[in-house]
Amino acid sequence: MMKQLIGILVSMCLVLLACEENEHGPLISDGTIPSVIENVVVTPTNGGLDISYDLPSNNGDLLYVKAVYTDSKGREAEVKTSAYDNEIKILGFSDTAEKSVKLYSVDRSENHSEPITVTGTPLTPPVFLVQESMEITADFGGARFTWDNTLKTPITIELMTTNEIGDLATVETIYTEQEASRSSLRGYESSPRLFAAVIRDRYDNFSDTIYADTSDQLLTPLFEVRLDKTKFQKVILDNDDNWDAWEGDYWNCFDDDLTTIVHTQGDHPRPSIMTVDLGVVVTLSRFNVIQRSPENARHFAFTHGNPKTYTVYGAKELPGQDGNLDDWIKLRDCESIKPSGSPIGTNTDEDMDHFDAGDEYTFDEPVEIRYFRFAVHSTWDGAGYIDFSEMTFWGNIVE
Incomplete structure (x- = not known):
């Protein structure tokens, strides 16, 4: 009986092996050469x-x-x-x-x-089209890199400057397939230095090293300092919203702690306005808004009550307690942009890199201000309330 059972098992194994071999081989086997296309x-x-x-x-x-x-x-x-x-x-x-x-x-x-x-004969490879469009110009605290990627080719861009021993080194690597983009390297003194970029595609094709279009390829970063948030003072005007609702607190916006947030109740008519005394007279170069919150709530990225569109205003002297925006200097309109443009709830790696870095806006006109107003018109998911983590300013202090 045992011998018969072993024989049956061996036969089954041979059948299975034969089936496996057939599955990996051609279903039809002949020697006929197919016709050409x-x-x-x-x-x-x-x-x-x-x-x-x-x-x-x-x-x-x-x-x-x-x-x-x-x-x-x-x-x-x-x-x-x-x-x-x-x-x-x-x-x-x-x-x-x-x-x-x-x-x-x-x-x-x-x-x-x-x-x-x-x-x-192939046309110009995309990596070189992007190279032709790239410009490197002086920016506040560093250099600005702008480029066009009209074919929306997935590319990697290495942004470089000289290190402590004078060698050109990569400071930041950007992965993108957006049609038009810009980025900046910041944190440098206002003295001439070398900035450069190299573009690479998924096939490991490289551009030439790209430099600023100056006689010596050097750029002098525009002077700016990061404003000291300990000098800020809370200002509440008649048409300001309450930013202390729920788990929020007005000062969480200026505590450099990304785990804390400001939060409105959601019952105030738009725009929802926040006012702050910067403590110094300054010409702002840029400011940054960090959504809620890269560290403890990444699922809130580009959704929830994060600000989507807003306008910012400034004044050297407080115009009046009523807060009428017509009495303030409009500095600029702002819109939070998701790089991929994908629907709410779908975020690419590039989106999350932008989310972590924050929504940054620069100021082209040198306007002396001391008081700053942040007026939110809409949120990412249409929520009536507003919440975000942090706001930071840079500029040239006048007094």
Whole structure:
């Protein structure tokens, strides 16, 4: 009995092994070479080639079409497209030299047709289009980098400046596929220094090192200091909202603690206004608003009662207790922007990097102020209440 049982088990194992081998091998096995594709058209694209074609008329067991070519690193590469498609996209070239591509029809027995060789010349690779658009200019406390990425290509941008021993080093790395973007390196003294950038794509193609368009490639950061929040004074005007509601407190906005928040009740007509005495007369260079809250509530990113649109005002002397905004100097309109533009509840890595860094706004006109007003018009999810974590200012102190 035992021998019969062992025999049955051995037979079952052999059957299973045979099935497994069949699953990994061609379903059909023959030696017939498939027909070649027809009417091939090559269209140059930025950094690549689009190749369209007609499938063979007798393509009953055609499995896929394969393109074989040499990539920009000198390696053999291939791209496959199923028998239900009639186009192959080749991407990732780093130059505009003519490329040669061999095209094969491949059937379910993995038989390859005779190759068809086509040529094409890619257009300027996206990484170099972005390079051509990039500008590096002086900014408050550092340098501003602006660029266009009209093709919305996923790219990495390394922002660089000199380190303590004078070598060019990467300070920040940005991952983006947005159409137009900007970023700044800050925290530097107002003396000439070198700033630069290098752009890379997913195929490991690099731009040249990009420098400021000055005679010596150096930039002098615009002077600014971070305002001392211990000098701030609370101001409450007649049309200000109450920012101490729920778990919020007015001073949480200026405590440099991202785990605390300000919070309104939600029953005040818009705009909801906060007023602060900065303690000094200053021409502001920029300010930053941190949403609630990168450290203890990241699920609130770009939603909840975080400010979406707001206007900021300033005055050197308090115009009046009634808080009439017509008596204040309008400094600028502001809008919190999610880089990806994705719906509420969906956040990319780039979105979260922006969330952590805060919504930052610069001031182009040098206006001397001491009193600052923050007037919120809308929130990210339409909530009637408003909450956020922190507000910080930089500028040139006058007195």
